[in-house]
Amino acid sequence: MPIPVTMPALSPTMEEGTLAKWSVKEGDKVGPGDVIAEIETDKATMEVEAVDEGTVGQLLVDEGTEGVPVNKVIAVLLEEGEDKSALDNFDPEAASPAPKKAAEEKPEPKEKKEAKPEEKPAAKPAAKKEEAAPEKPDGKRIFASPLAKRIAEDKGIDLAALSGSGPRGRIVKKDVEEAKPGTKAAAASAGGPSLTPSVDPRAFFEKGTYEEVPMDKMRKTIAKRLTQSKQEIPHYYLTVDCEIDELLRVRKELNERAPEGVKLSVNDFLIRAAALALKKVPEVNASFAGDNLLMHKHANVGIAVAIEGGLITPIINKADEKGLAAISNESKDLAARARDRKLKPQEYEGGSFSISNLGMYGIKNFTAVINPPQSAILAVGAGEKRAVVKGDELVAATMMTCTMSCDHRVIDGALGARFLDAFKGFVEFPATMLM
Known part of the structure; x- marks a missing residue:
C-alpha cells in the first residue's frame, strides 16, 4: 500500500511551512534518514528526512509553495513491488489522518452487542456524534480515536486542549487518561490573536501617499506572539x-x-x-x-x-x-x-x-x-x-x-x-x- 509523506511539525509551535525545495524526484528510491526536501519556517530552513523506505511515486506539493499545513500529505512513496498503478484508487488525504486503530480500541464482540438490543437506540446517536471530527477554535480538525473521544466526554475534557501522542498527532486513550478532568482549551484560538487592528490606518491617509507591503512569515509570527504576550x-x-x-x-x-x-x-x-x-x-x-x-x-x-x-x-x-x-x-x-x-x-x-x-x-x-x-x-x-x-x-x-x-x-x-x-x-x- 502506498505510504503518505506529510508536512512535519519541526517545532511545537509550527502550524505551517514553505516547501522550499525537493531533494528527490519521482522514481527515486529513498530510505530512512535520506534527505527528501527542505522546509522553511518563519525563522529557519531545515532538511526533512524520510522515515520509511520506498520509491517516490508522486510529489503532491510544488517547490516554493507557501502555507502548507502541518500533517498535509506532500508526497507518496511506493512500497517494494508497487508501481504507479497503485496510486489509481489511492486517496493520500484519507490515508494520512486515519491510522489503524490501536489494540486498545478492540471492537466489542458482535455477540455481546446483540445480547443487549435495548442499548442500541441510545448507542447509535452517540456513535454518530463521536465520529464527527471535532474542531479547534481556529477551525482545524482534531484527530482522536473513538475510545479517546468517549473517555474525554465522560471526564469533561475538551479535546482541543490536548496534544496527541499517536501517529501524526492523533489523540489516543493515554493522552485523555493522563489529562485532568474538566481540562478546557485556552480561550485564545490556536492561531493566536487577530492581526487586524481595531482601527484601519488606511482611513486616515489619502490613497497614493503610501505603499502597502505584505508582512512575511517572520513579521506575522512576531506580531502574533508578542501581541499574545502583552495580552496574556x-x-x-x-x-x-x-x-x-x-x-x-x-x-x-x-x-x-x-x-x-x-x-x-x-x-x-x-x-x-x-x-x-x-x-x-x-x-x-x-x-x-x-x-x-x-x-x-x-x-x-x-x-x-x-x-x-x-x-x-x-x-x-x-x-x-x-x-x-x-x-x-x-x-x-x-x-x-x-x-x-x-x-x-x-x-x-x-x-x-x-x-x-x-x-x-x-x-x-x-x-x-x-x-x-x-x-x-x-x-x-x-x-x-x-x-x-x-x-x-x-x-x-x-x-x-x-x-x-x-x-x-x-x-x-x-x-x-x-x-x-x-x-x-x-x-x-x-x-x-x-x-
Missing part, C-alpha cells in the same frame, strides 16, 4: 544601574591574554552574570504553566539577535555550567547561523530567560516584551560616563542601565529585586563569576 502576561518592570568599569578592565585584560580566536564581549559577561544570578535566585528561573510553575534545573539564556526582517532569540543551554570563553564561542556561532536562518527549532525555542542588548546602538534604556514560555527578559542599555557619588566624592563612572520585564504570575517585585541585586553583584565584581 501581566508585565511589570524593574530597573537597576550597574557600574561596569571593573568589568571593562577585566574584559580588556582577558582579551589580551586569550588564545587566538577568543574575544570576549560585554554581552558574554552579562550572559554569564544572568546565568549565575538564576542559580542564586532559582525562583526566577521558572515558567508559568496554568496551575503549576515549571522550575528549571538549568539556566538556559536566550540572546536577542537582529536579523533581516525581524529578530530571533537563540538559546545558550546550561549557561550556568559554561565559562566565558565557551559562552563567547557559542553565542557567536548561534548569532551567525541565526542570520543565515540555519538554526534548528530547539536552538531558539524554549529557554528560561532572555537578554536583549541595544547598547551598541546607543540606546540608554528600554523595556522588552517577554517571550513565552519565559517569565522574564532583561533589556540592557549602553554604558556611558555618569557622575556618581562614591563616599563623599562626586566621580565619573561608566554606568549601564538594565530593565527587567517580569511576569507577575511567577515573579513578585521583591523576588525580581533579589535577582537584579545578584546580577548587579556579578557585573560589578566580575571576579566572583569565576568562583
Whole structure:
C-alpha cells in the first residue's frame, strides 16, 4: 500500500511551512534518514528526512509553495513491488489522518452487542456524534480515536486542549487518561490573536501617499506572539544601574591574554552574570504553566539577535555550567547561523530567560516584551560616563542601565529585586563569576 509523506511539525509551535525545495524526484528510491526536501519556517530552513523506505511515486506539493499545513500529505512513496498503478484508487488525504486503530480500541464482540438490543437506540446517536471530527477554535480538525473521544466526554475534557501522542498527532486513550478532568482549551484560538487592528490606518491617509507591503512569515509570527504576550502576561518592570568599569578592565585584560580566536564581549559577561544570578535566585528561573510553575534545573539564556526582517532569540543551554570563553564561542556561532536562518527549532525555542542588548546602538534604556514560555527578559542599555557619588566624592563612572520585564504570575517585585541585586553583584565584581 502506498505510504503518505506529510508536512512535519519541526517545532511545537509550527502550524505551517514553505516547501522550499525537493531533494528527490519521482522514481527515486529513498530510505530512512535520506534527505527528501527542505522546509522553511518563519525563522529557519531545515532538511526533512524520510522515515520509511520506498520509491517516490508522486510529489503532491510544488517547490516554493507557501502555507502548507502541518500533517498535509506532500508526497507518496511506493512500497517494494508497487508501481504507479497503485496510486489509481489511492486517496493520500484519507490515508494520512486515519491510522489503524490501536489494540486498545478492540471492537466489542458482535455477540455481546446483540445480547443487549435495548442499548442500541441510545448507542447509535452517540456513535454518530463521536465520529464527527471535532474542531479547534481556529477551525482545524482534531484527530482522536473513538475510545479517546468517549473517555474525554465522560471526564469533561475538551479535546482541543490536548496534544496527541499517536501517529501524526492523533489523540489516543493515554493522552485523555493522563489529562485532568474538566481540562478546557485556552480561550485564545490556536492561531493566536487577530492581526487586524481595531482601527484601519488606511482611513486616515489619502490613497497614493503610501505603499502597502505584505508582512512575511517572520513579521506575522512576531506580531502574533508578542501581541499574545502583552495580552496574556501581566508585565511589570524593574530597573537597576550597574557600574561596569571593573568589568571593562577585566574584559580588556582577558582579551589580551586569550588564545587566538577568543574575544570576549560585554554581552558574554552579562550572559554569564544572568546565568549565575538564576542559580542564586532559582525562583526566577521558572515558567508559568496554568496551575503549576515549571522550575528549571538549568539556566538556559536566550540572546536577542537582529536579523533581516525581524529578530530571533537563540538559546545558550546550561549557561550556568559554561565559562566565558565557551559562552563567547557559542553565542557567536548561534548569532551567525541565526542570520543565515540555519538554526534548528530547539536552538531558539524554549529557554528560561532572555537578554536583549541595544547598547551598541546607543540606546540608554528600554523595556522588552517577554517571550513565552519565559517569565522574564532583561533589556540592557549602553554604558556611558555618569557622575556618581562614591563616599563623599562626586566621580565619573561608566554606568549601564538594565530593565527587567517580569511576569507577575511567577515573579513578585521583591523576588525580581533579589535577582537584579545578584546580577548587579556579578557585573560589578566580575571576579566572583569565576568562583
